[in-house]
Structure formats: C-alpha cells, structure tokens
Amino acid sequence: MRPIRTLLFAPANRHELIAKFPRYPADAYAIDLEDGVPEADKKSARAGLPGIVESLRKQDLKGQLLLRTNASRSRNAEADLSAAVQLRMDGAIMPKLETTAELRQFGSAGIPIIGVIETARGVVNVEALAAAQGSHLSGLAFGAEDFITDVRGRRTAEGLEVLYARSRVVLAARAYGLQALDLVFVNIRDDEGFRRDAEVGRQLGYGGKMCIVPRQVEIANAVFSPSAEEIENARALLQAYDSAQASGRGVFEFNGAMVDEPILKRAREILETGLPSTR
Amino acid sequence: MRPIRTLLFAPANRHELIAKFPRYPADAYAIDLEDGVPEADKKSARAGLPGIVESLRKQDLKGQLLLRTNASRSRNAEADLSAAVQLRMDGAIMPKLETTAELRQFGSAGIPIIGVIETARGVVNVEALAAAQGSHLSGLAFGAEDFITDVRGRRTAEGLEVLYARSRVVLAARAYGLQALDLVFVNIRDDEGFRRDAEVGRQLGYGGKMCIVPRQVEIANAVFSPSAEEIENARALLQAYDSAQASGRGVFEFNGAMVDEPILKRAREILETGLPSTR
Amino acid sequence: MRPIRTLLFAPANRHELIAKFPRYPADAYAIDLEDGVPEADKKSARAGLPGIVESLRKQDLKGQLLLRTNASRSRNAEADLSAAVQLRMDGAIMPKLETTAELRQFGSAGIPIIGVIETARGVVNVEALAAAQGSHLSGLAFGAEDFITDVRGRRTAEGLEVLYARSRVVLAARAYGLQALDLVFVNIRDDEGFRRDAEVGRQLGYGGKMCIVPRQVEIANAVFSPSAEEIENARALLQAYDSAQASGRGVFEFNGAMVDEPILKRAREILETGLPSTR
Numbered sequence: 042m043r044p045i046r047t048l049l050f051a052p053a054n055r056h057e058l059i060a061k062f063p064r065y066p067a068d069a070y071a072i073d074l075e076d077g078v079p080e081a082d083k084k085s086a087r088a089g090l091p092g093i094v095e096s097l098r099k100q101d102l103k104g105q106l107l108l109r110t111n112a113s114r115s116r117n118a119e120a121d122l123s124a125a126v127q128l129r130m131d132g133a134i135m136p137k138l139e140t141t142a143e144l145r146q147f148g149s150a151g152i153p154i155i156g157v158i159e160t161a162r163g164v165v166n167v168e169a170l171a172a173a174q175g176s177h178l179s180g181l182a183f184g185a186e187d188f189i190t191d192v193r194g195r196r197t198a199e200g201l202e203v204l205y206a207r208s209r210v211v212l213a214a215r216a217y218g219l220q221a222l223d224l225v226f227v228n229i230r231d232d233e234g235f236r237r238d239a240e241v242g243r244q245l246g247y248g249g250k251m252c253i254v255p256r257q258v259e260i261a262n263a264v265f266s267p268s269a270e271e272i273e274n275a276r277a278l279l280q281a282y283d284s285a286q287a288s289g290r291g292v293f294e295f296n297g298a299m300v301d302e303p304i305l306k307r308a309r310e311i312l313e314t315g316l317p318s319t320r
Numbered sequence: 321m322r323p324i325r326t327l328l329f330a331p332a333n334r335h336e337l338i339a340k341f342p343r344y345p346a347d348a349y350a351i352d353l354e355d356g357v358p359e360a361d362k363k364s365a366r367a368g369l370p371g372i373v374e375s376l377r378k379q380d381l382k383g384q385l386l387l388r389t390n391a392s393r394s395r396n397a398e399a400d401l402s403a404a405v406q407l408r409m410d411g412a413i414m415p416k417l418e419t420t421a422e423l424r425q426f427g428s429a430g431i432p433i434i435g436v437i438e439t440a441r442g443v444v445n446v447e448a449l450a451a452a453q454g455s456h457l458s459g460l461a462f463g464a465e466d467f468i469t470d471v472r473g474r475r476t477a478e479g480l481e482v483l484y485a486r487s488r489v490v491l492a493a494r495a496y497g498l499q500a501l502d503l504v505f506v507n508i509r510d511d512e513g514f515r516r517d518a519e520v521g522r523q524l525g526y527g528g529k530m531c532i533v534p535r536q537v538e539i540a541n542a543v544f545s546p547s548a549e550e551i552e553n554a555r556a557l558l559q560a561y562d563s564a565q566a567s568g569r570g571v572f573e574f575n576g577a578m579v580d581e582p583i584l585k586r587a588r589e590i591l592e593t594g595l596p597s598t599r
Numbered sequence: 600m601r602p603i604r605t606l607l608f609a610p611a612n613r614h615e616l617i618a619k620f621p622r623y624p625a626d627a628y629a630i631d632l633e634d635g636v637p638e639a640d641k642k643s644a645r646a647g648l649p650g651i652v653e654s655l656r657k658q659d660l661k662g663q664l665l666l667r668t669n670a671s672r673s674r675n676a677e678a679d680l681s682a683a684v685q686l687r688m689d690g691a692i693m694p695k696l697e698t699t700a701e702l703r704q705f706g707s708a709g710i711p712i713i714g715v716i717e718t719a720r721g722v723v724n725v726e727a728l729a730a731a732q733g734s735h736l737s738g739l740a741f742g743a744e745d746f747i748t749d750v751r752g753r754r755t756a757e758g759l760e761v762l763y764a765r766s767r768v769v770l771a772a773r774a775y776g777l778q779a780l781d782l783v784f785v786n787i788r789d790d791e792g793f794r795r796d797a798e799v800g801r802q803l804g805y806g807g808k809m810c811i812v813p814r815q816v817e818i819a820n821a822v823f824s825p826s827a828e829e830i831e832n833a834r835a836l837l838q839a840y841d842s843a844q845a846s847g848r849g850v851f852e853f854n855g856a857m858v859d860e861p862i863l864k865r866a867r868e869i870l871e872t873g874l875p876s877t878r
Contacts, residue, residue: 211750473804
C-alpha cells in the first residue's frame with residue numbers, strides 16, 4: 042500500500058457520497074460496510090458495490106480504494122472480505138482488530154490490511170499484531186471513540202484519556218514498519234479543532250488520519266506532508282544507497298547509522314508522500 | 321463482587337470510624353490492616369475484627385465489606401487472609417500486588433480479590449496479573465502514592481507523572497473484564513480537587529475510586545454513576561439478548577457487534593450500578 | 600556504577616572541551632564517539648583517547664568517566680568498546696539499544712553499560728532489556744530526539760508526544776533496579792526551560808539527566824538531589840537493618856514493608872547521592 046496521509050470514509054449504502062470521491066484529494070478512500078451502514082442494509086449495500094466501484098474506476102480515481110469490512114467476529118465479515126477481493130480493492134480495513142488469529146483469518150484473502158485498534162484487547166495485543174509474520178498487515182489505525190466506549194471512559198477535548206493508547210498504537214506501528222493512521226475527529230464543522238488534533242497525531246508519529254467529511258482532507262494532507270528537510274534527507278540517503286550499490290558495497294552508513302531496509306523503506310515513503318505526482 | 325463506585329477505607333484499629341460505615345453510602349467498605357495500622361498494633365487490630373464486623377452486620381450494612389490485608393510478602397499476610405475468610409468478608413484487598421505467584425497464594429483462600437497495583441513491578445506485570453486464569457481476581461486498583469515512591473518520582477496536581485501507569489492499569493482491567501478502582505486523593509479537604517480527579521479517573525475508564533474520608537463518597541458516587549444513555553443501552557441490549565434466547569438463537573448482534581459474555585456482563589454491571597436498589 | 604544525577608557529554612574529537620571536565624561538578628562525564636563526531640573523524644578521535652583520558656586522570660577527576668560508543672550495529676562499535684575496556688573507563692554508553700542480543704554482545708566486554716533507548720524498537724523491548732540477566736546493564740537513558748525522529752513525530756515544548764516512551768523507560772528501569780537518566784534538553788541557553796524539563800523528569804522517577812553543556816550541570820544536580828526527608832528515611836532504614844542483623848534476624852520490616860535487597864540498595868544509593876562526599 043502507498044503511504045496514506047488521508048483516508049476518506051463514506052458508507053457503502055450512500056452512493057451519492059461515494060460518487061464524489063474523485064473530487065477530493067485523499068490518498069485513499071474507504072467504502073464502509075461497518076458502523077456507517079445499518080444492520081438491515083448491510084447485505085444490499087454489499088450487493089451494490091460492483092456498480093459504484095466500476096463507476097469510480099471509470100473516472101480514474103487517483104487514490105487507493107479500500108473497503109472497511111465488518112469486524113471479523115461478525116456474521117458479515119466473510120462476505121465483506123470476499124467482496125473486497127472480487128472487486129480488486131487496494132486493501133481491506135479491519136475494524137476492532139484484537140487477535141493474531143483474526144489477522145490470519147483476514148490475511149488468507151491475500152490483500153493488504155489496515156487493522157483498526159479500538160478496544161482494550163486490541164491495545165493489549167497491539168505489539169503482537171504489529172509483529173505478526175506474513176499477515177498482510179500494512180498499517181494500524183487507532184479508533185478513539187470505540188476504544189473509549191470499550192474501556193468505559195469519556196472523551197475530552199484535550200484527549201489525555203486516550204494519550205496512552207494513541208501513543209502505544211503508533212509506537213507499535215513504527216517499530217514494525219507499518220503505516221499509522223490517527224483517530225477520527227468527530228466535530229465535523231470545527232476545522233481549527235481538526236487541524237490541532239491532526240497536529241497532535243503528527244507529533245506522536247502518525248503518518249495520516251481518518252477523515253469522515255471531505256473538508257477534513259485538505260487540512261490533513263497539509264499537516265501530514267513531509268517537510269522540505271525530510272524530503273531532502275530522504276533524497277540524499279537514497280543517492281548514497283545508489284552509490285554504495287554501484288561501488289559494490291552491500292552495507293553502508295548514513296549520518297552515522299547503518300542503513301538497513303526499514304530505513305530505505307521510510308525514505309522511499311517520504312519521497313512518495315512528498316512528491317506531487319502521488320496525488 | 322458487585323460493581324464498586326466507591327470504596328471507603330478505615331483503619332482496623334479505629335473502631336469508632338468503622339462503626340460509622342453504615343452512615344455513608346459507599347458501594348464497598350474496606351477495613352484496613354495495612355498502612356493505616358502501625359506495625360505494633362497489627363496483631364491486636366486483627367484480633368479485634370470479629371466484634372466490629374459482627375456489629376456492622378447487625379446494623380445491616382448495605383455495601384460490600386472488604387479487608388485490606390498486608391502485602392503478601394509481609395509476615396502478617398497469612399493471618400490477615402485467614403481472618404478475611406473466617407469473617408466471611410466479601411473480598412480481600414491485596415496491596416502491592418506484583419506477581420502471579422502472589423495472586424495464586426491469595427487465591428487459595430477462595431474469596432474475591434482486588435489487587436492494588438502500586439509498584440513499578442506491579443505495573444510491568446499488570447497484564448499478566450489481569451489475565452491470570454482462575455485467580456479469584458475481581459478487580460484492580462491503582463495506588464498512585466506508593467507507586468510514585470517506588471519509582472522515586474514526585475506527585476503533582478496535574479498528575480502527568482502517573483498518567484502512563486494509571487492508564488495502563490485501567491486498560492489491563494478492562495481488557496480482562498475486571499473492575500477498575502482509581503487512586504486515592506490525599507488532600508482530604510479539597511472537594512473540588514477530588515471531584516476533578518475523580519472525573520479524570522472516569523474519563524480514563526475507571527469504574528470507581530478509593531475514598532479515605534466519608535465526604536469523598538457522595539462526590540465519587542455521583543461521578544461514577546452510569547449516564548441515562550448508558551443505562552438505556554444496557555437495558556436494550558439485555559432485552560435483545562432475552563429475545564434471541566427465546567427464539568432459540570445462541571448468538572446475536574447488537575449495534576453491529578456480536579454480543580458475547582463480556583458485553584452482557586458489562587450491561588448487567590451498568591444496570592446494577594445505576595439502579596437505586598444497589599444502594 | 601555510582602548514582603548519576605548529571606552526565607555531561609563532550610565529543611571525543613574536542614579535546615579542549617573534554618579537558619574542562621574537572622571544572623564542572625557532574626556525577627559522570629561522557630566522551631562521545633557517536634553523534635558528536637563526524638563519520639570521517641571517528642577513527643582519529645578514538646586514536647586520540649589515551650592521551651586525553653590520561654590527562655583527566657592526572658587531574659584526579661572526581662566523577663565517573665564513561666565512553667559513548669557508536670551503536671552496536673555500526674562498524675565502529677567493536678573498536679569503540681575495546682577502547683573503553685583498554686582505557687579502564689567506568690562504563691560504556693550504548694546508543695540506540697534495541698535488543699538483548701546487542702546487550703549480550705556489549706556485555707562480553709565486562710564493563711558496566713548504560714543503554715540509551717531512542718528508537719521505537721528499543722521502547723517496545725525495554726522491559727526485556729531491563730530484565731536481561733547478567734547483562735552488565737547498569738542504567739537506562741531515554742533519548743527523545745532520536746526517538747521522535749524514529750517514529751516520525753515532532754517534538755514540542757510541552758512534550759506530550761514523548762510522555763508515553765519517557766514514562767515507560769523509567770518504569771522499566773525502576774522495576775529492575777537500574778539507574779534512569781532523562782532526555783537531553785537541546786535549547787542550551789534556556790536555563791529555566793531546562794530546569795522545568797529536569798523537574799518533569801524527576802517527577803516521572805528519573806534519577807538524573809544527560810547534559811550537553813556545562814551550565815546544565817549545576818541545575819540538574821540541584822533538581823535530582825534527594826530531599827532531606829528521603830535522606831532521613833534511608834538512614835533510618837539502614838540503621839534498622841543493622842539492628843536486625845546484629846540481633847540475628849535475617850528479614851525485617853520497615854514502615855510496614857518487608858525489607859529486601861532492592862530496598863536496601865535504593866537506600867544506599869540515596870545516601871550516596873545525597874552526601875557531599877560523593878561530589
């Protein structure tokens with residue numbers, strides 16, 4: 042999966058919203074079969090996916106197209122995941138991820154997965170999930186609203202009640218080379234609050250943010266774009282790598298650190314995120 | 321053990337304080353043999369328990385009656401735990417809990433245990449403690465004062481120095497379906513400070529608070545009572561469960577999530593906490 | 600290693616700075632072969648160590664003398680570590696510590712080690728590192744700048760973005776009886792900011808701080824010195840221990856807790872840190 046600064050959601054049964062995806066410059070788009078769709082409509086929403094997906098493809102959608110399935114413990118999960126595969130989605134978003142067994146179950150579909158950590162159990166297991174071998178796990182997202190409900194806490198504007206879990210999820214993602222997507226900001230008309238919240242996420246190390254309305258996309262794209270210095274460093278490192286390869290050296294150092302695959306991967310991601318061509 | 325919003329402590333050698341328990345509407349009362357009793361008085365305090373406990377029972381004490389023993393590594397632990405069993409206490413509070421071996425030792429008494437996490441070792445092991453099978457562990461409490469002494473830190477009004485440990489303890493409790501009791505607020509005359517601190521605890525997910533003076537009880541009862549919305553949700557979920565049972569379905573979904581035993585348990589707890597009849 | 604409130608760094612190729620170590624009352628001094636020395640100068644900087652170390656010894660340097668090597672994954676690590684042994688340094692500072700394998704590799708040199716936790720992997724493994732048996736690990740330090748770069752976050756003045764990692768590192772150190780050294784404060788002319796930052800570190804439980812300019816040393820010495828009460832408690836505990844030993848009792852209690860080796864060790868450290876004679 043390419044780096045995601047912004048992941049814009051729309052419910053699978055709201056075709057008029059999905060049809061507008063191409064208007065908004067998100068790095069990825071999520072068609073949602075989970076919380077956004079009432080229980081009674083889930084089956085028909087899934088049945089309607091081929092038409093709307095085909096329509097998006099005809100419009101040459103730039104960003105990656107993902108499907109948020111229902112949780113692996115729900116009765117819809119299997120059919121949702123099959124739909125994601127058949128529709129050749131760029132990946133599946135797996136809500137309420139808690140165990141490596143669930144991850145293996147979803148991984149069998151063979152498409153990249155973004156796991157949403159949004160329960161106490163999910164946070165307790167997040168390092169094991171991030172470290173799971175051969176899991177197709179491409180990124181982790183932190184779902185603050187469901188998390189706080191699960192632990193029976195209360196959300197505040199300052200957010201200290203989720204600082205521990207929010208920090209632990211991004212740490213686990215970064216330790217194992219995964220993308221990290223920050224929480225949904227629910228006050229959809231508060232652009233300044235959204236920007237501040239996005240900046241906190243970026244300070245913690247998140248690479249992007251889940252967006253639930255289009256107006257959040259441009260703000261988050263700006264907040265999560267790499268700085269000129271980061272781009273310059275990444276470019277210099279990849280040049281040094283090319284020189285080392287050309288002169289037959291397998292390993293080399295850059296800025297005093299041995300350069301290994303995770304460091305190269307990060308540099309490539311920064312350039313991919315920072316270049317206008319990825320949009 | 322029934323849900324505890326408030327756990328009021330009094331030292332075991334202060335019979336005049338214990339005798340007043342029935343006046344205060346705590347969900348549970350703790351007779352303390354640990355820090356509240358000087359070393360020289362511990363034996364006589366223990367010997368005096370039958371009389372004061374019998375007196376409380378004659379007054380038909382509504383809340384649960386617990387005994388805080390000395391730490392399992394102290395010479396008093398065994399005799400304290402025996403006293404809790406012989407006096408048919410509703411549970412034992414186990415201070416400075418650090419290892420699953422200690423938990424097994426206390427568990428052999430066969431009564432419910434609330435473990436107090438208040439050392440660096442206890443926090444490092446808290447997930448293992450919460451997950452321990454067949455341990456009679458019913459809840460976890462976080463002891464901030466002893467914790468900060470153990471790590472050689474300093475307490476502040478804002479409390480950022482314990483946010484990590486305080487968050488980690490409640491997370492472990494919630495992940496494994498245990499009750500979670502928040503720290504003691506030591507400024508016993510600062511009601512407004514106590515209320516704010518209790519609210520922070522509730523935001524983090526704690527279900528109740530340890531109280532060291534009676535005036536803290538009513539404040540904490542109010543802060544930790546479930547909201548009308550929580551009570552309504554719990555009621556609706558249990559009705560849906562009853563319908564599913566009546567129609568022969570073993571599993572069912574509610575609000576898009578498969579309902580399992582932890583979810584049912586939580587709903588029952590909310591109703592139990594929220595109903596006036598539990599007081 | 601004796602307790603360290605202040606650890607003053609100077610680059611190995613800056614002999615004029617190292618020569619001034621005896622002027623500043625740090626508890627320990629670090630000659631730095633890592634980030635402070637450009638790649639091209641590392642070899643010559645290492646070659647120049649015997650002269651400058653001998654010169655310091657002739658001046659009867661009071662504090663402990665340590666060598667910060669390059670990270671164990673770098674090509675310089677082995678030669679750096681050999682230099683630390685041959686120069687009979689009081690210990691080695693091991694940057695970017697991530698795995699117990701690295702710790703074993705360094706431990707084979709047989710000198711005390713302070714490991715710097717400053718990557719996502721290091722934080723994820725910090726409990727395992729702190730608990731490693733026979734590792735010669737004497738302390739842990741938290742490196743905030745490299746950490747935030749590794750997780751791709753951003754530093755702020757308030758520091759909430761590192762609160763999780765900073766808390767977790769000190770907790771692991773304290774749980775396993777290790778020294779804990781807090782982060783480098785980079786605004787070298789902001790004494791008041793440095794003092795506030797040092798106080799936050801102390802509140803969290805850190806016993807000392809890494810200093811990158813001499814003016815930070817006196818401030819940190821003051822912030823991290825034990826209080827009169829701590830010194831009095833430590834003295835009373837060791838007296839009680841001596842009495843128990845004299846009367847033939849192997850174990851004893853003090854302030855309601857069974858006194859074991861970690862508690863005795865801490866009391867001795869407090870007295871060692873607090874007594875003017877250690878300076």
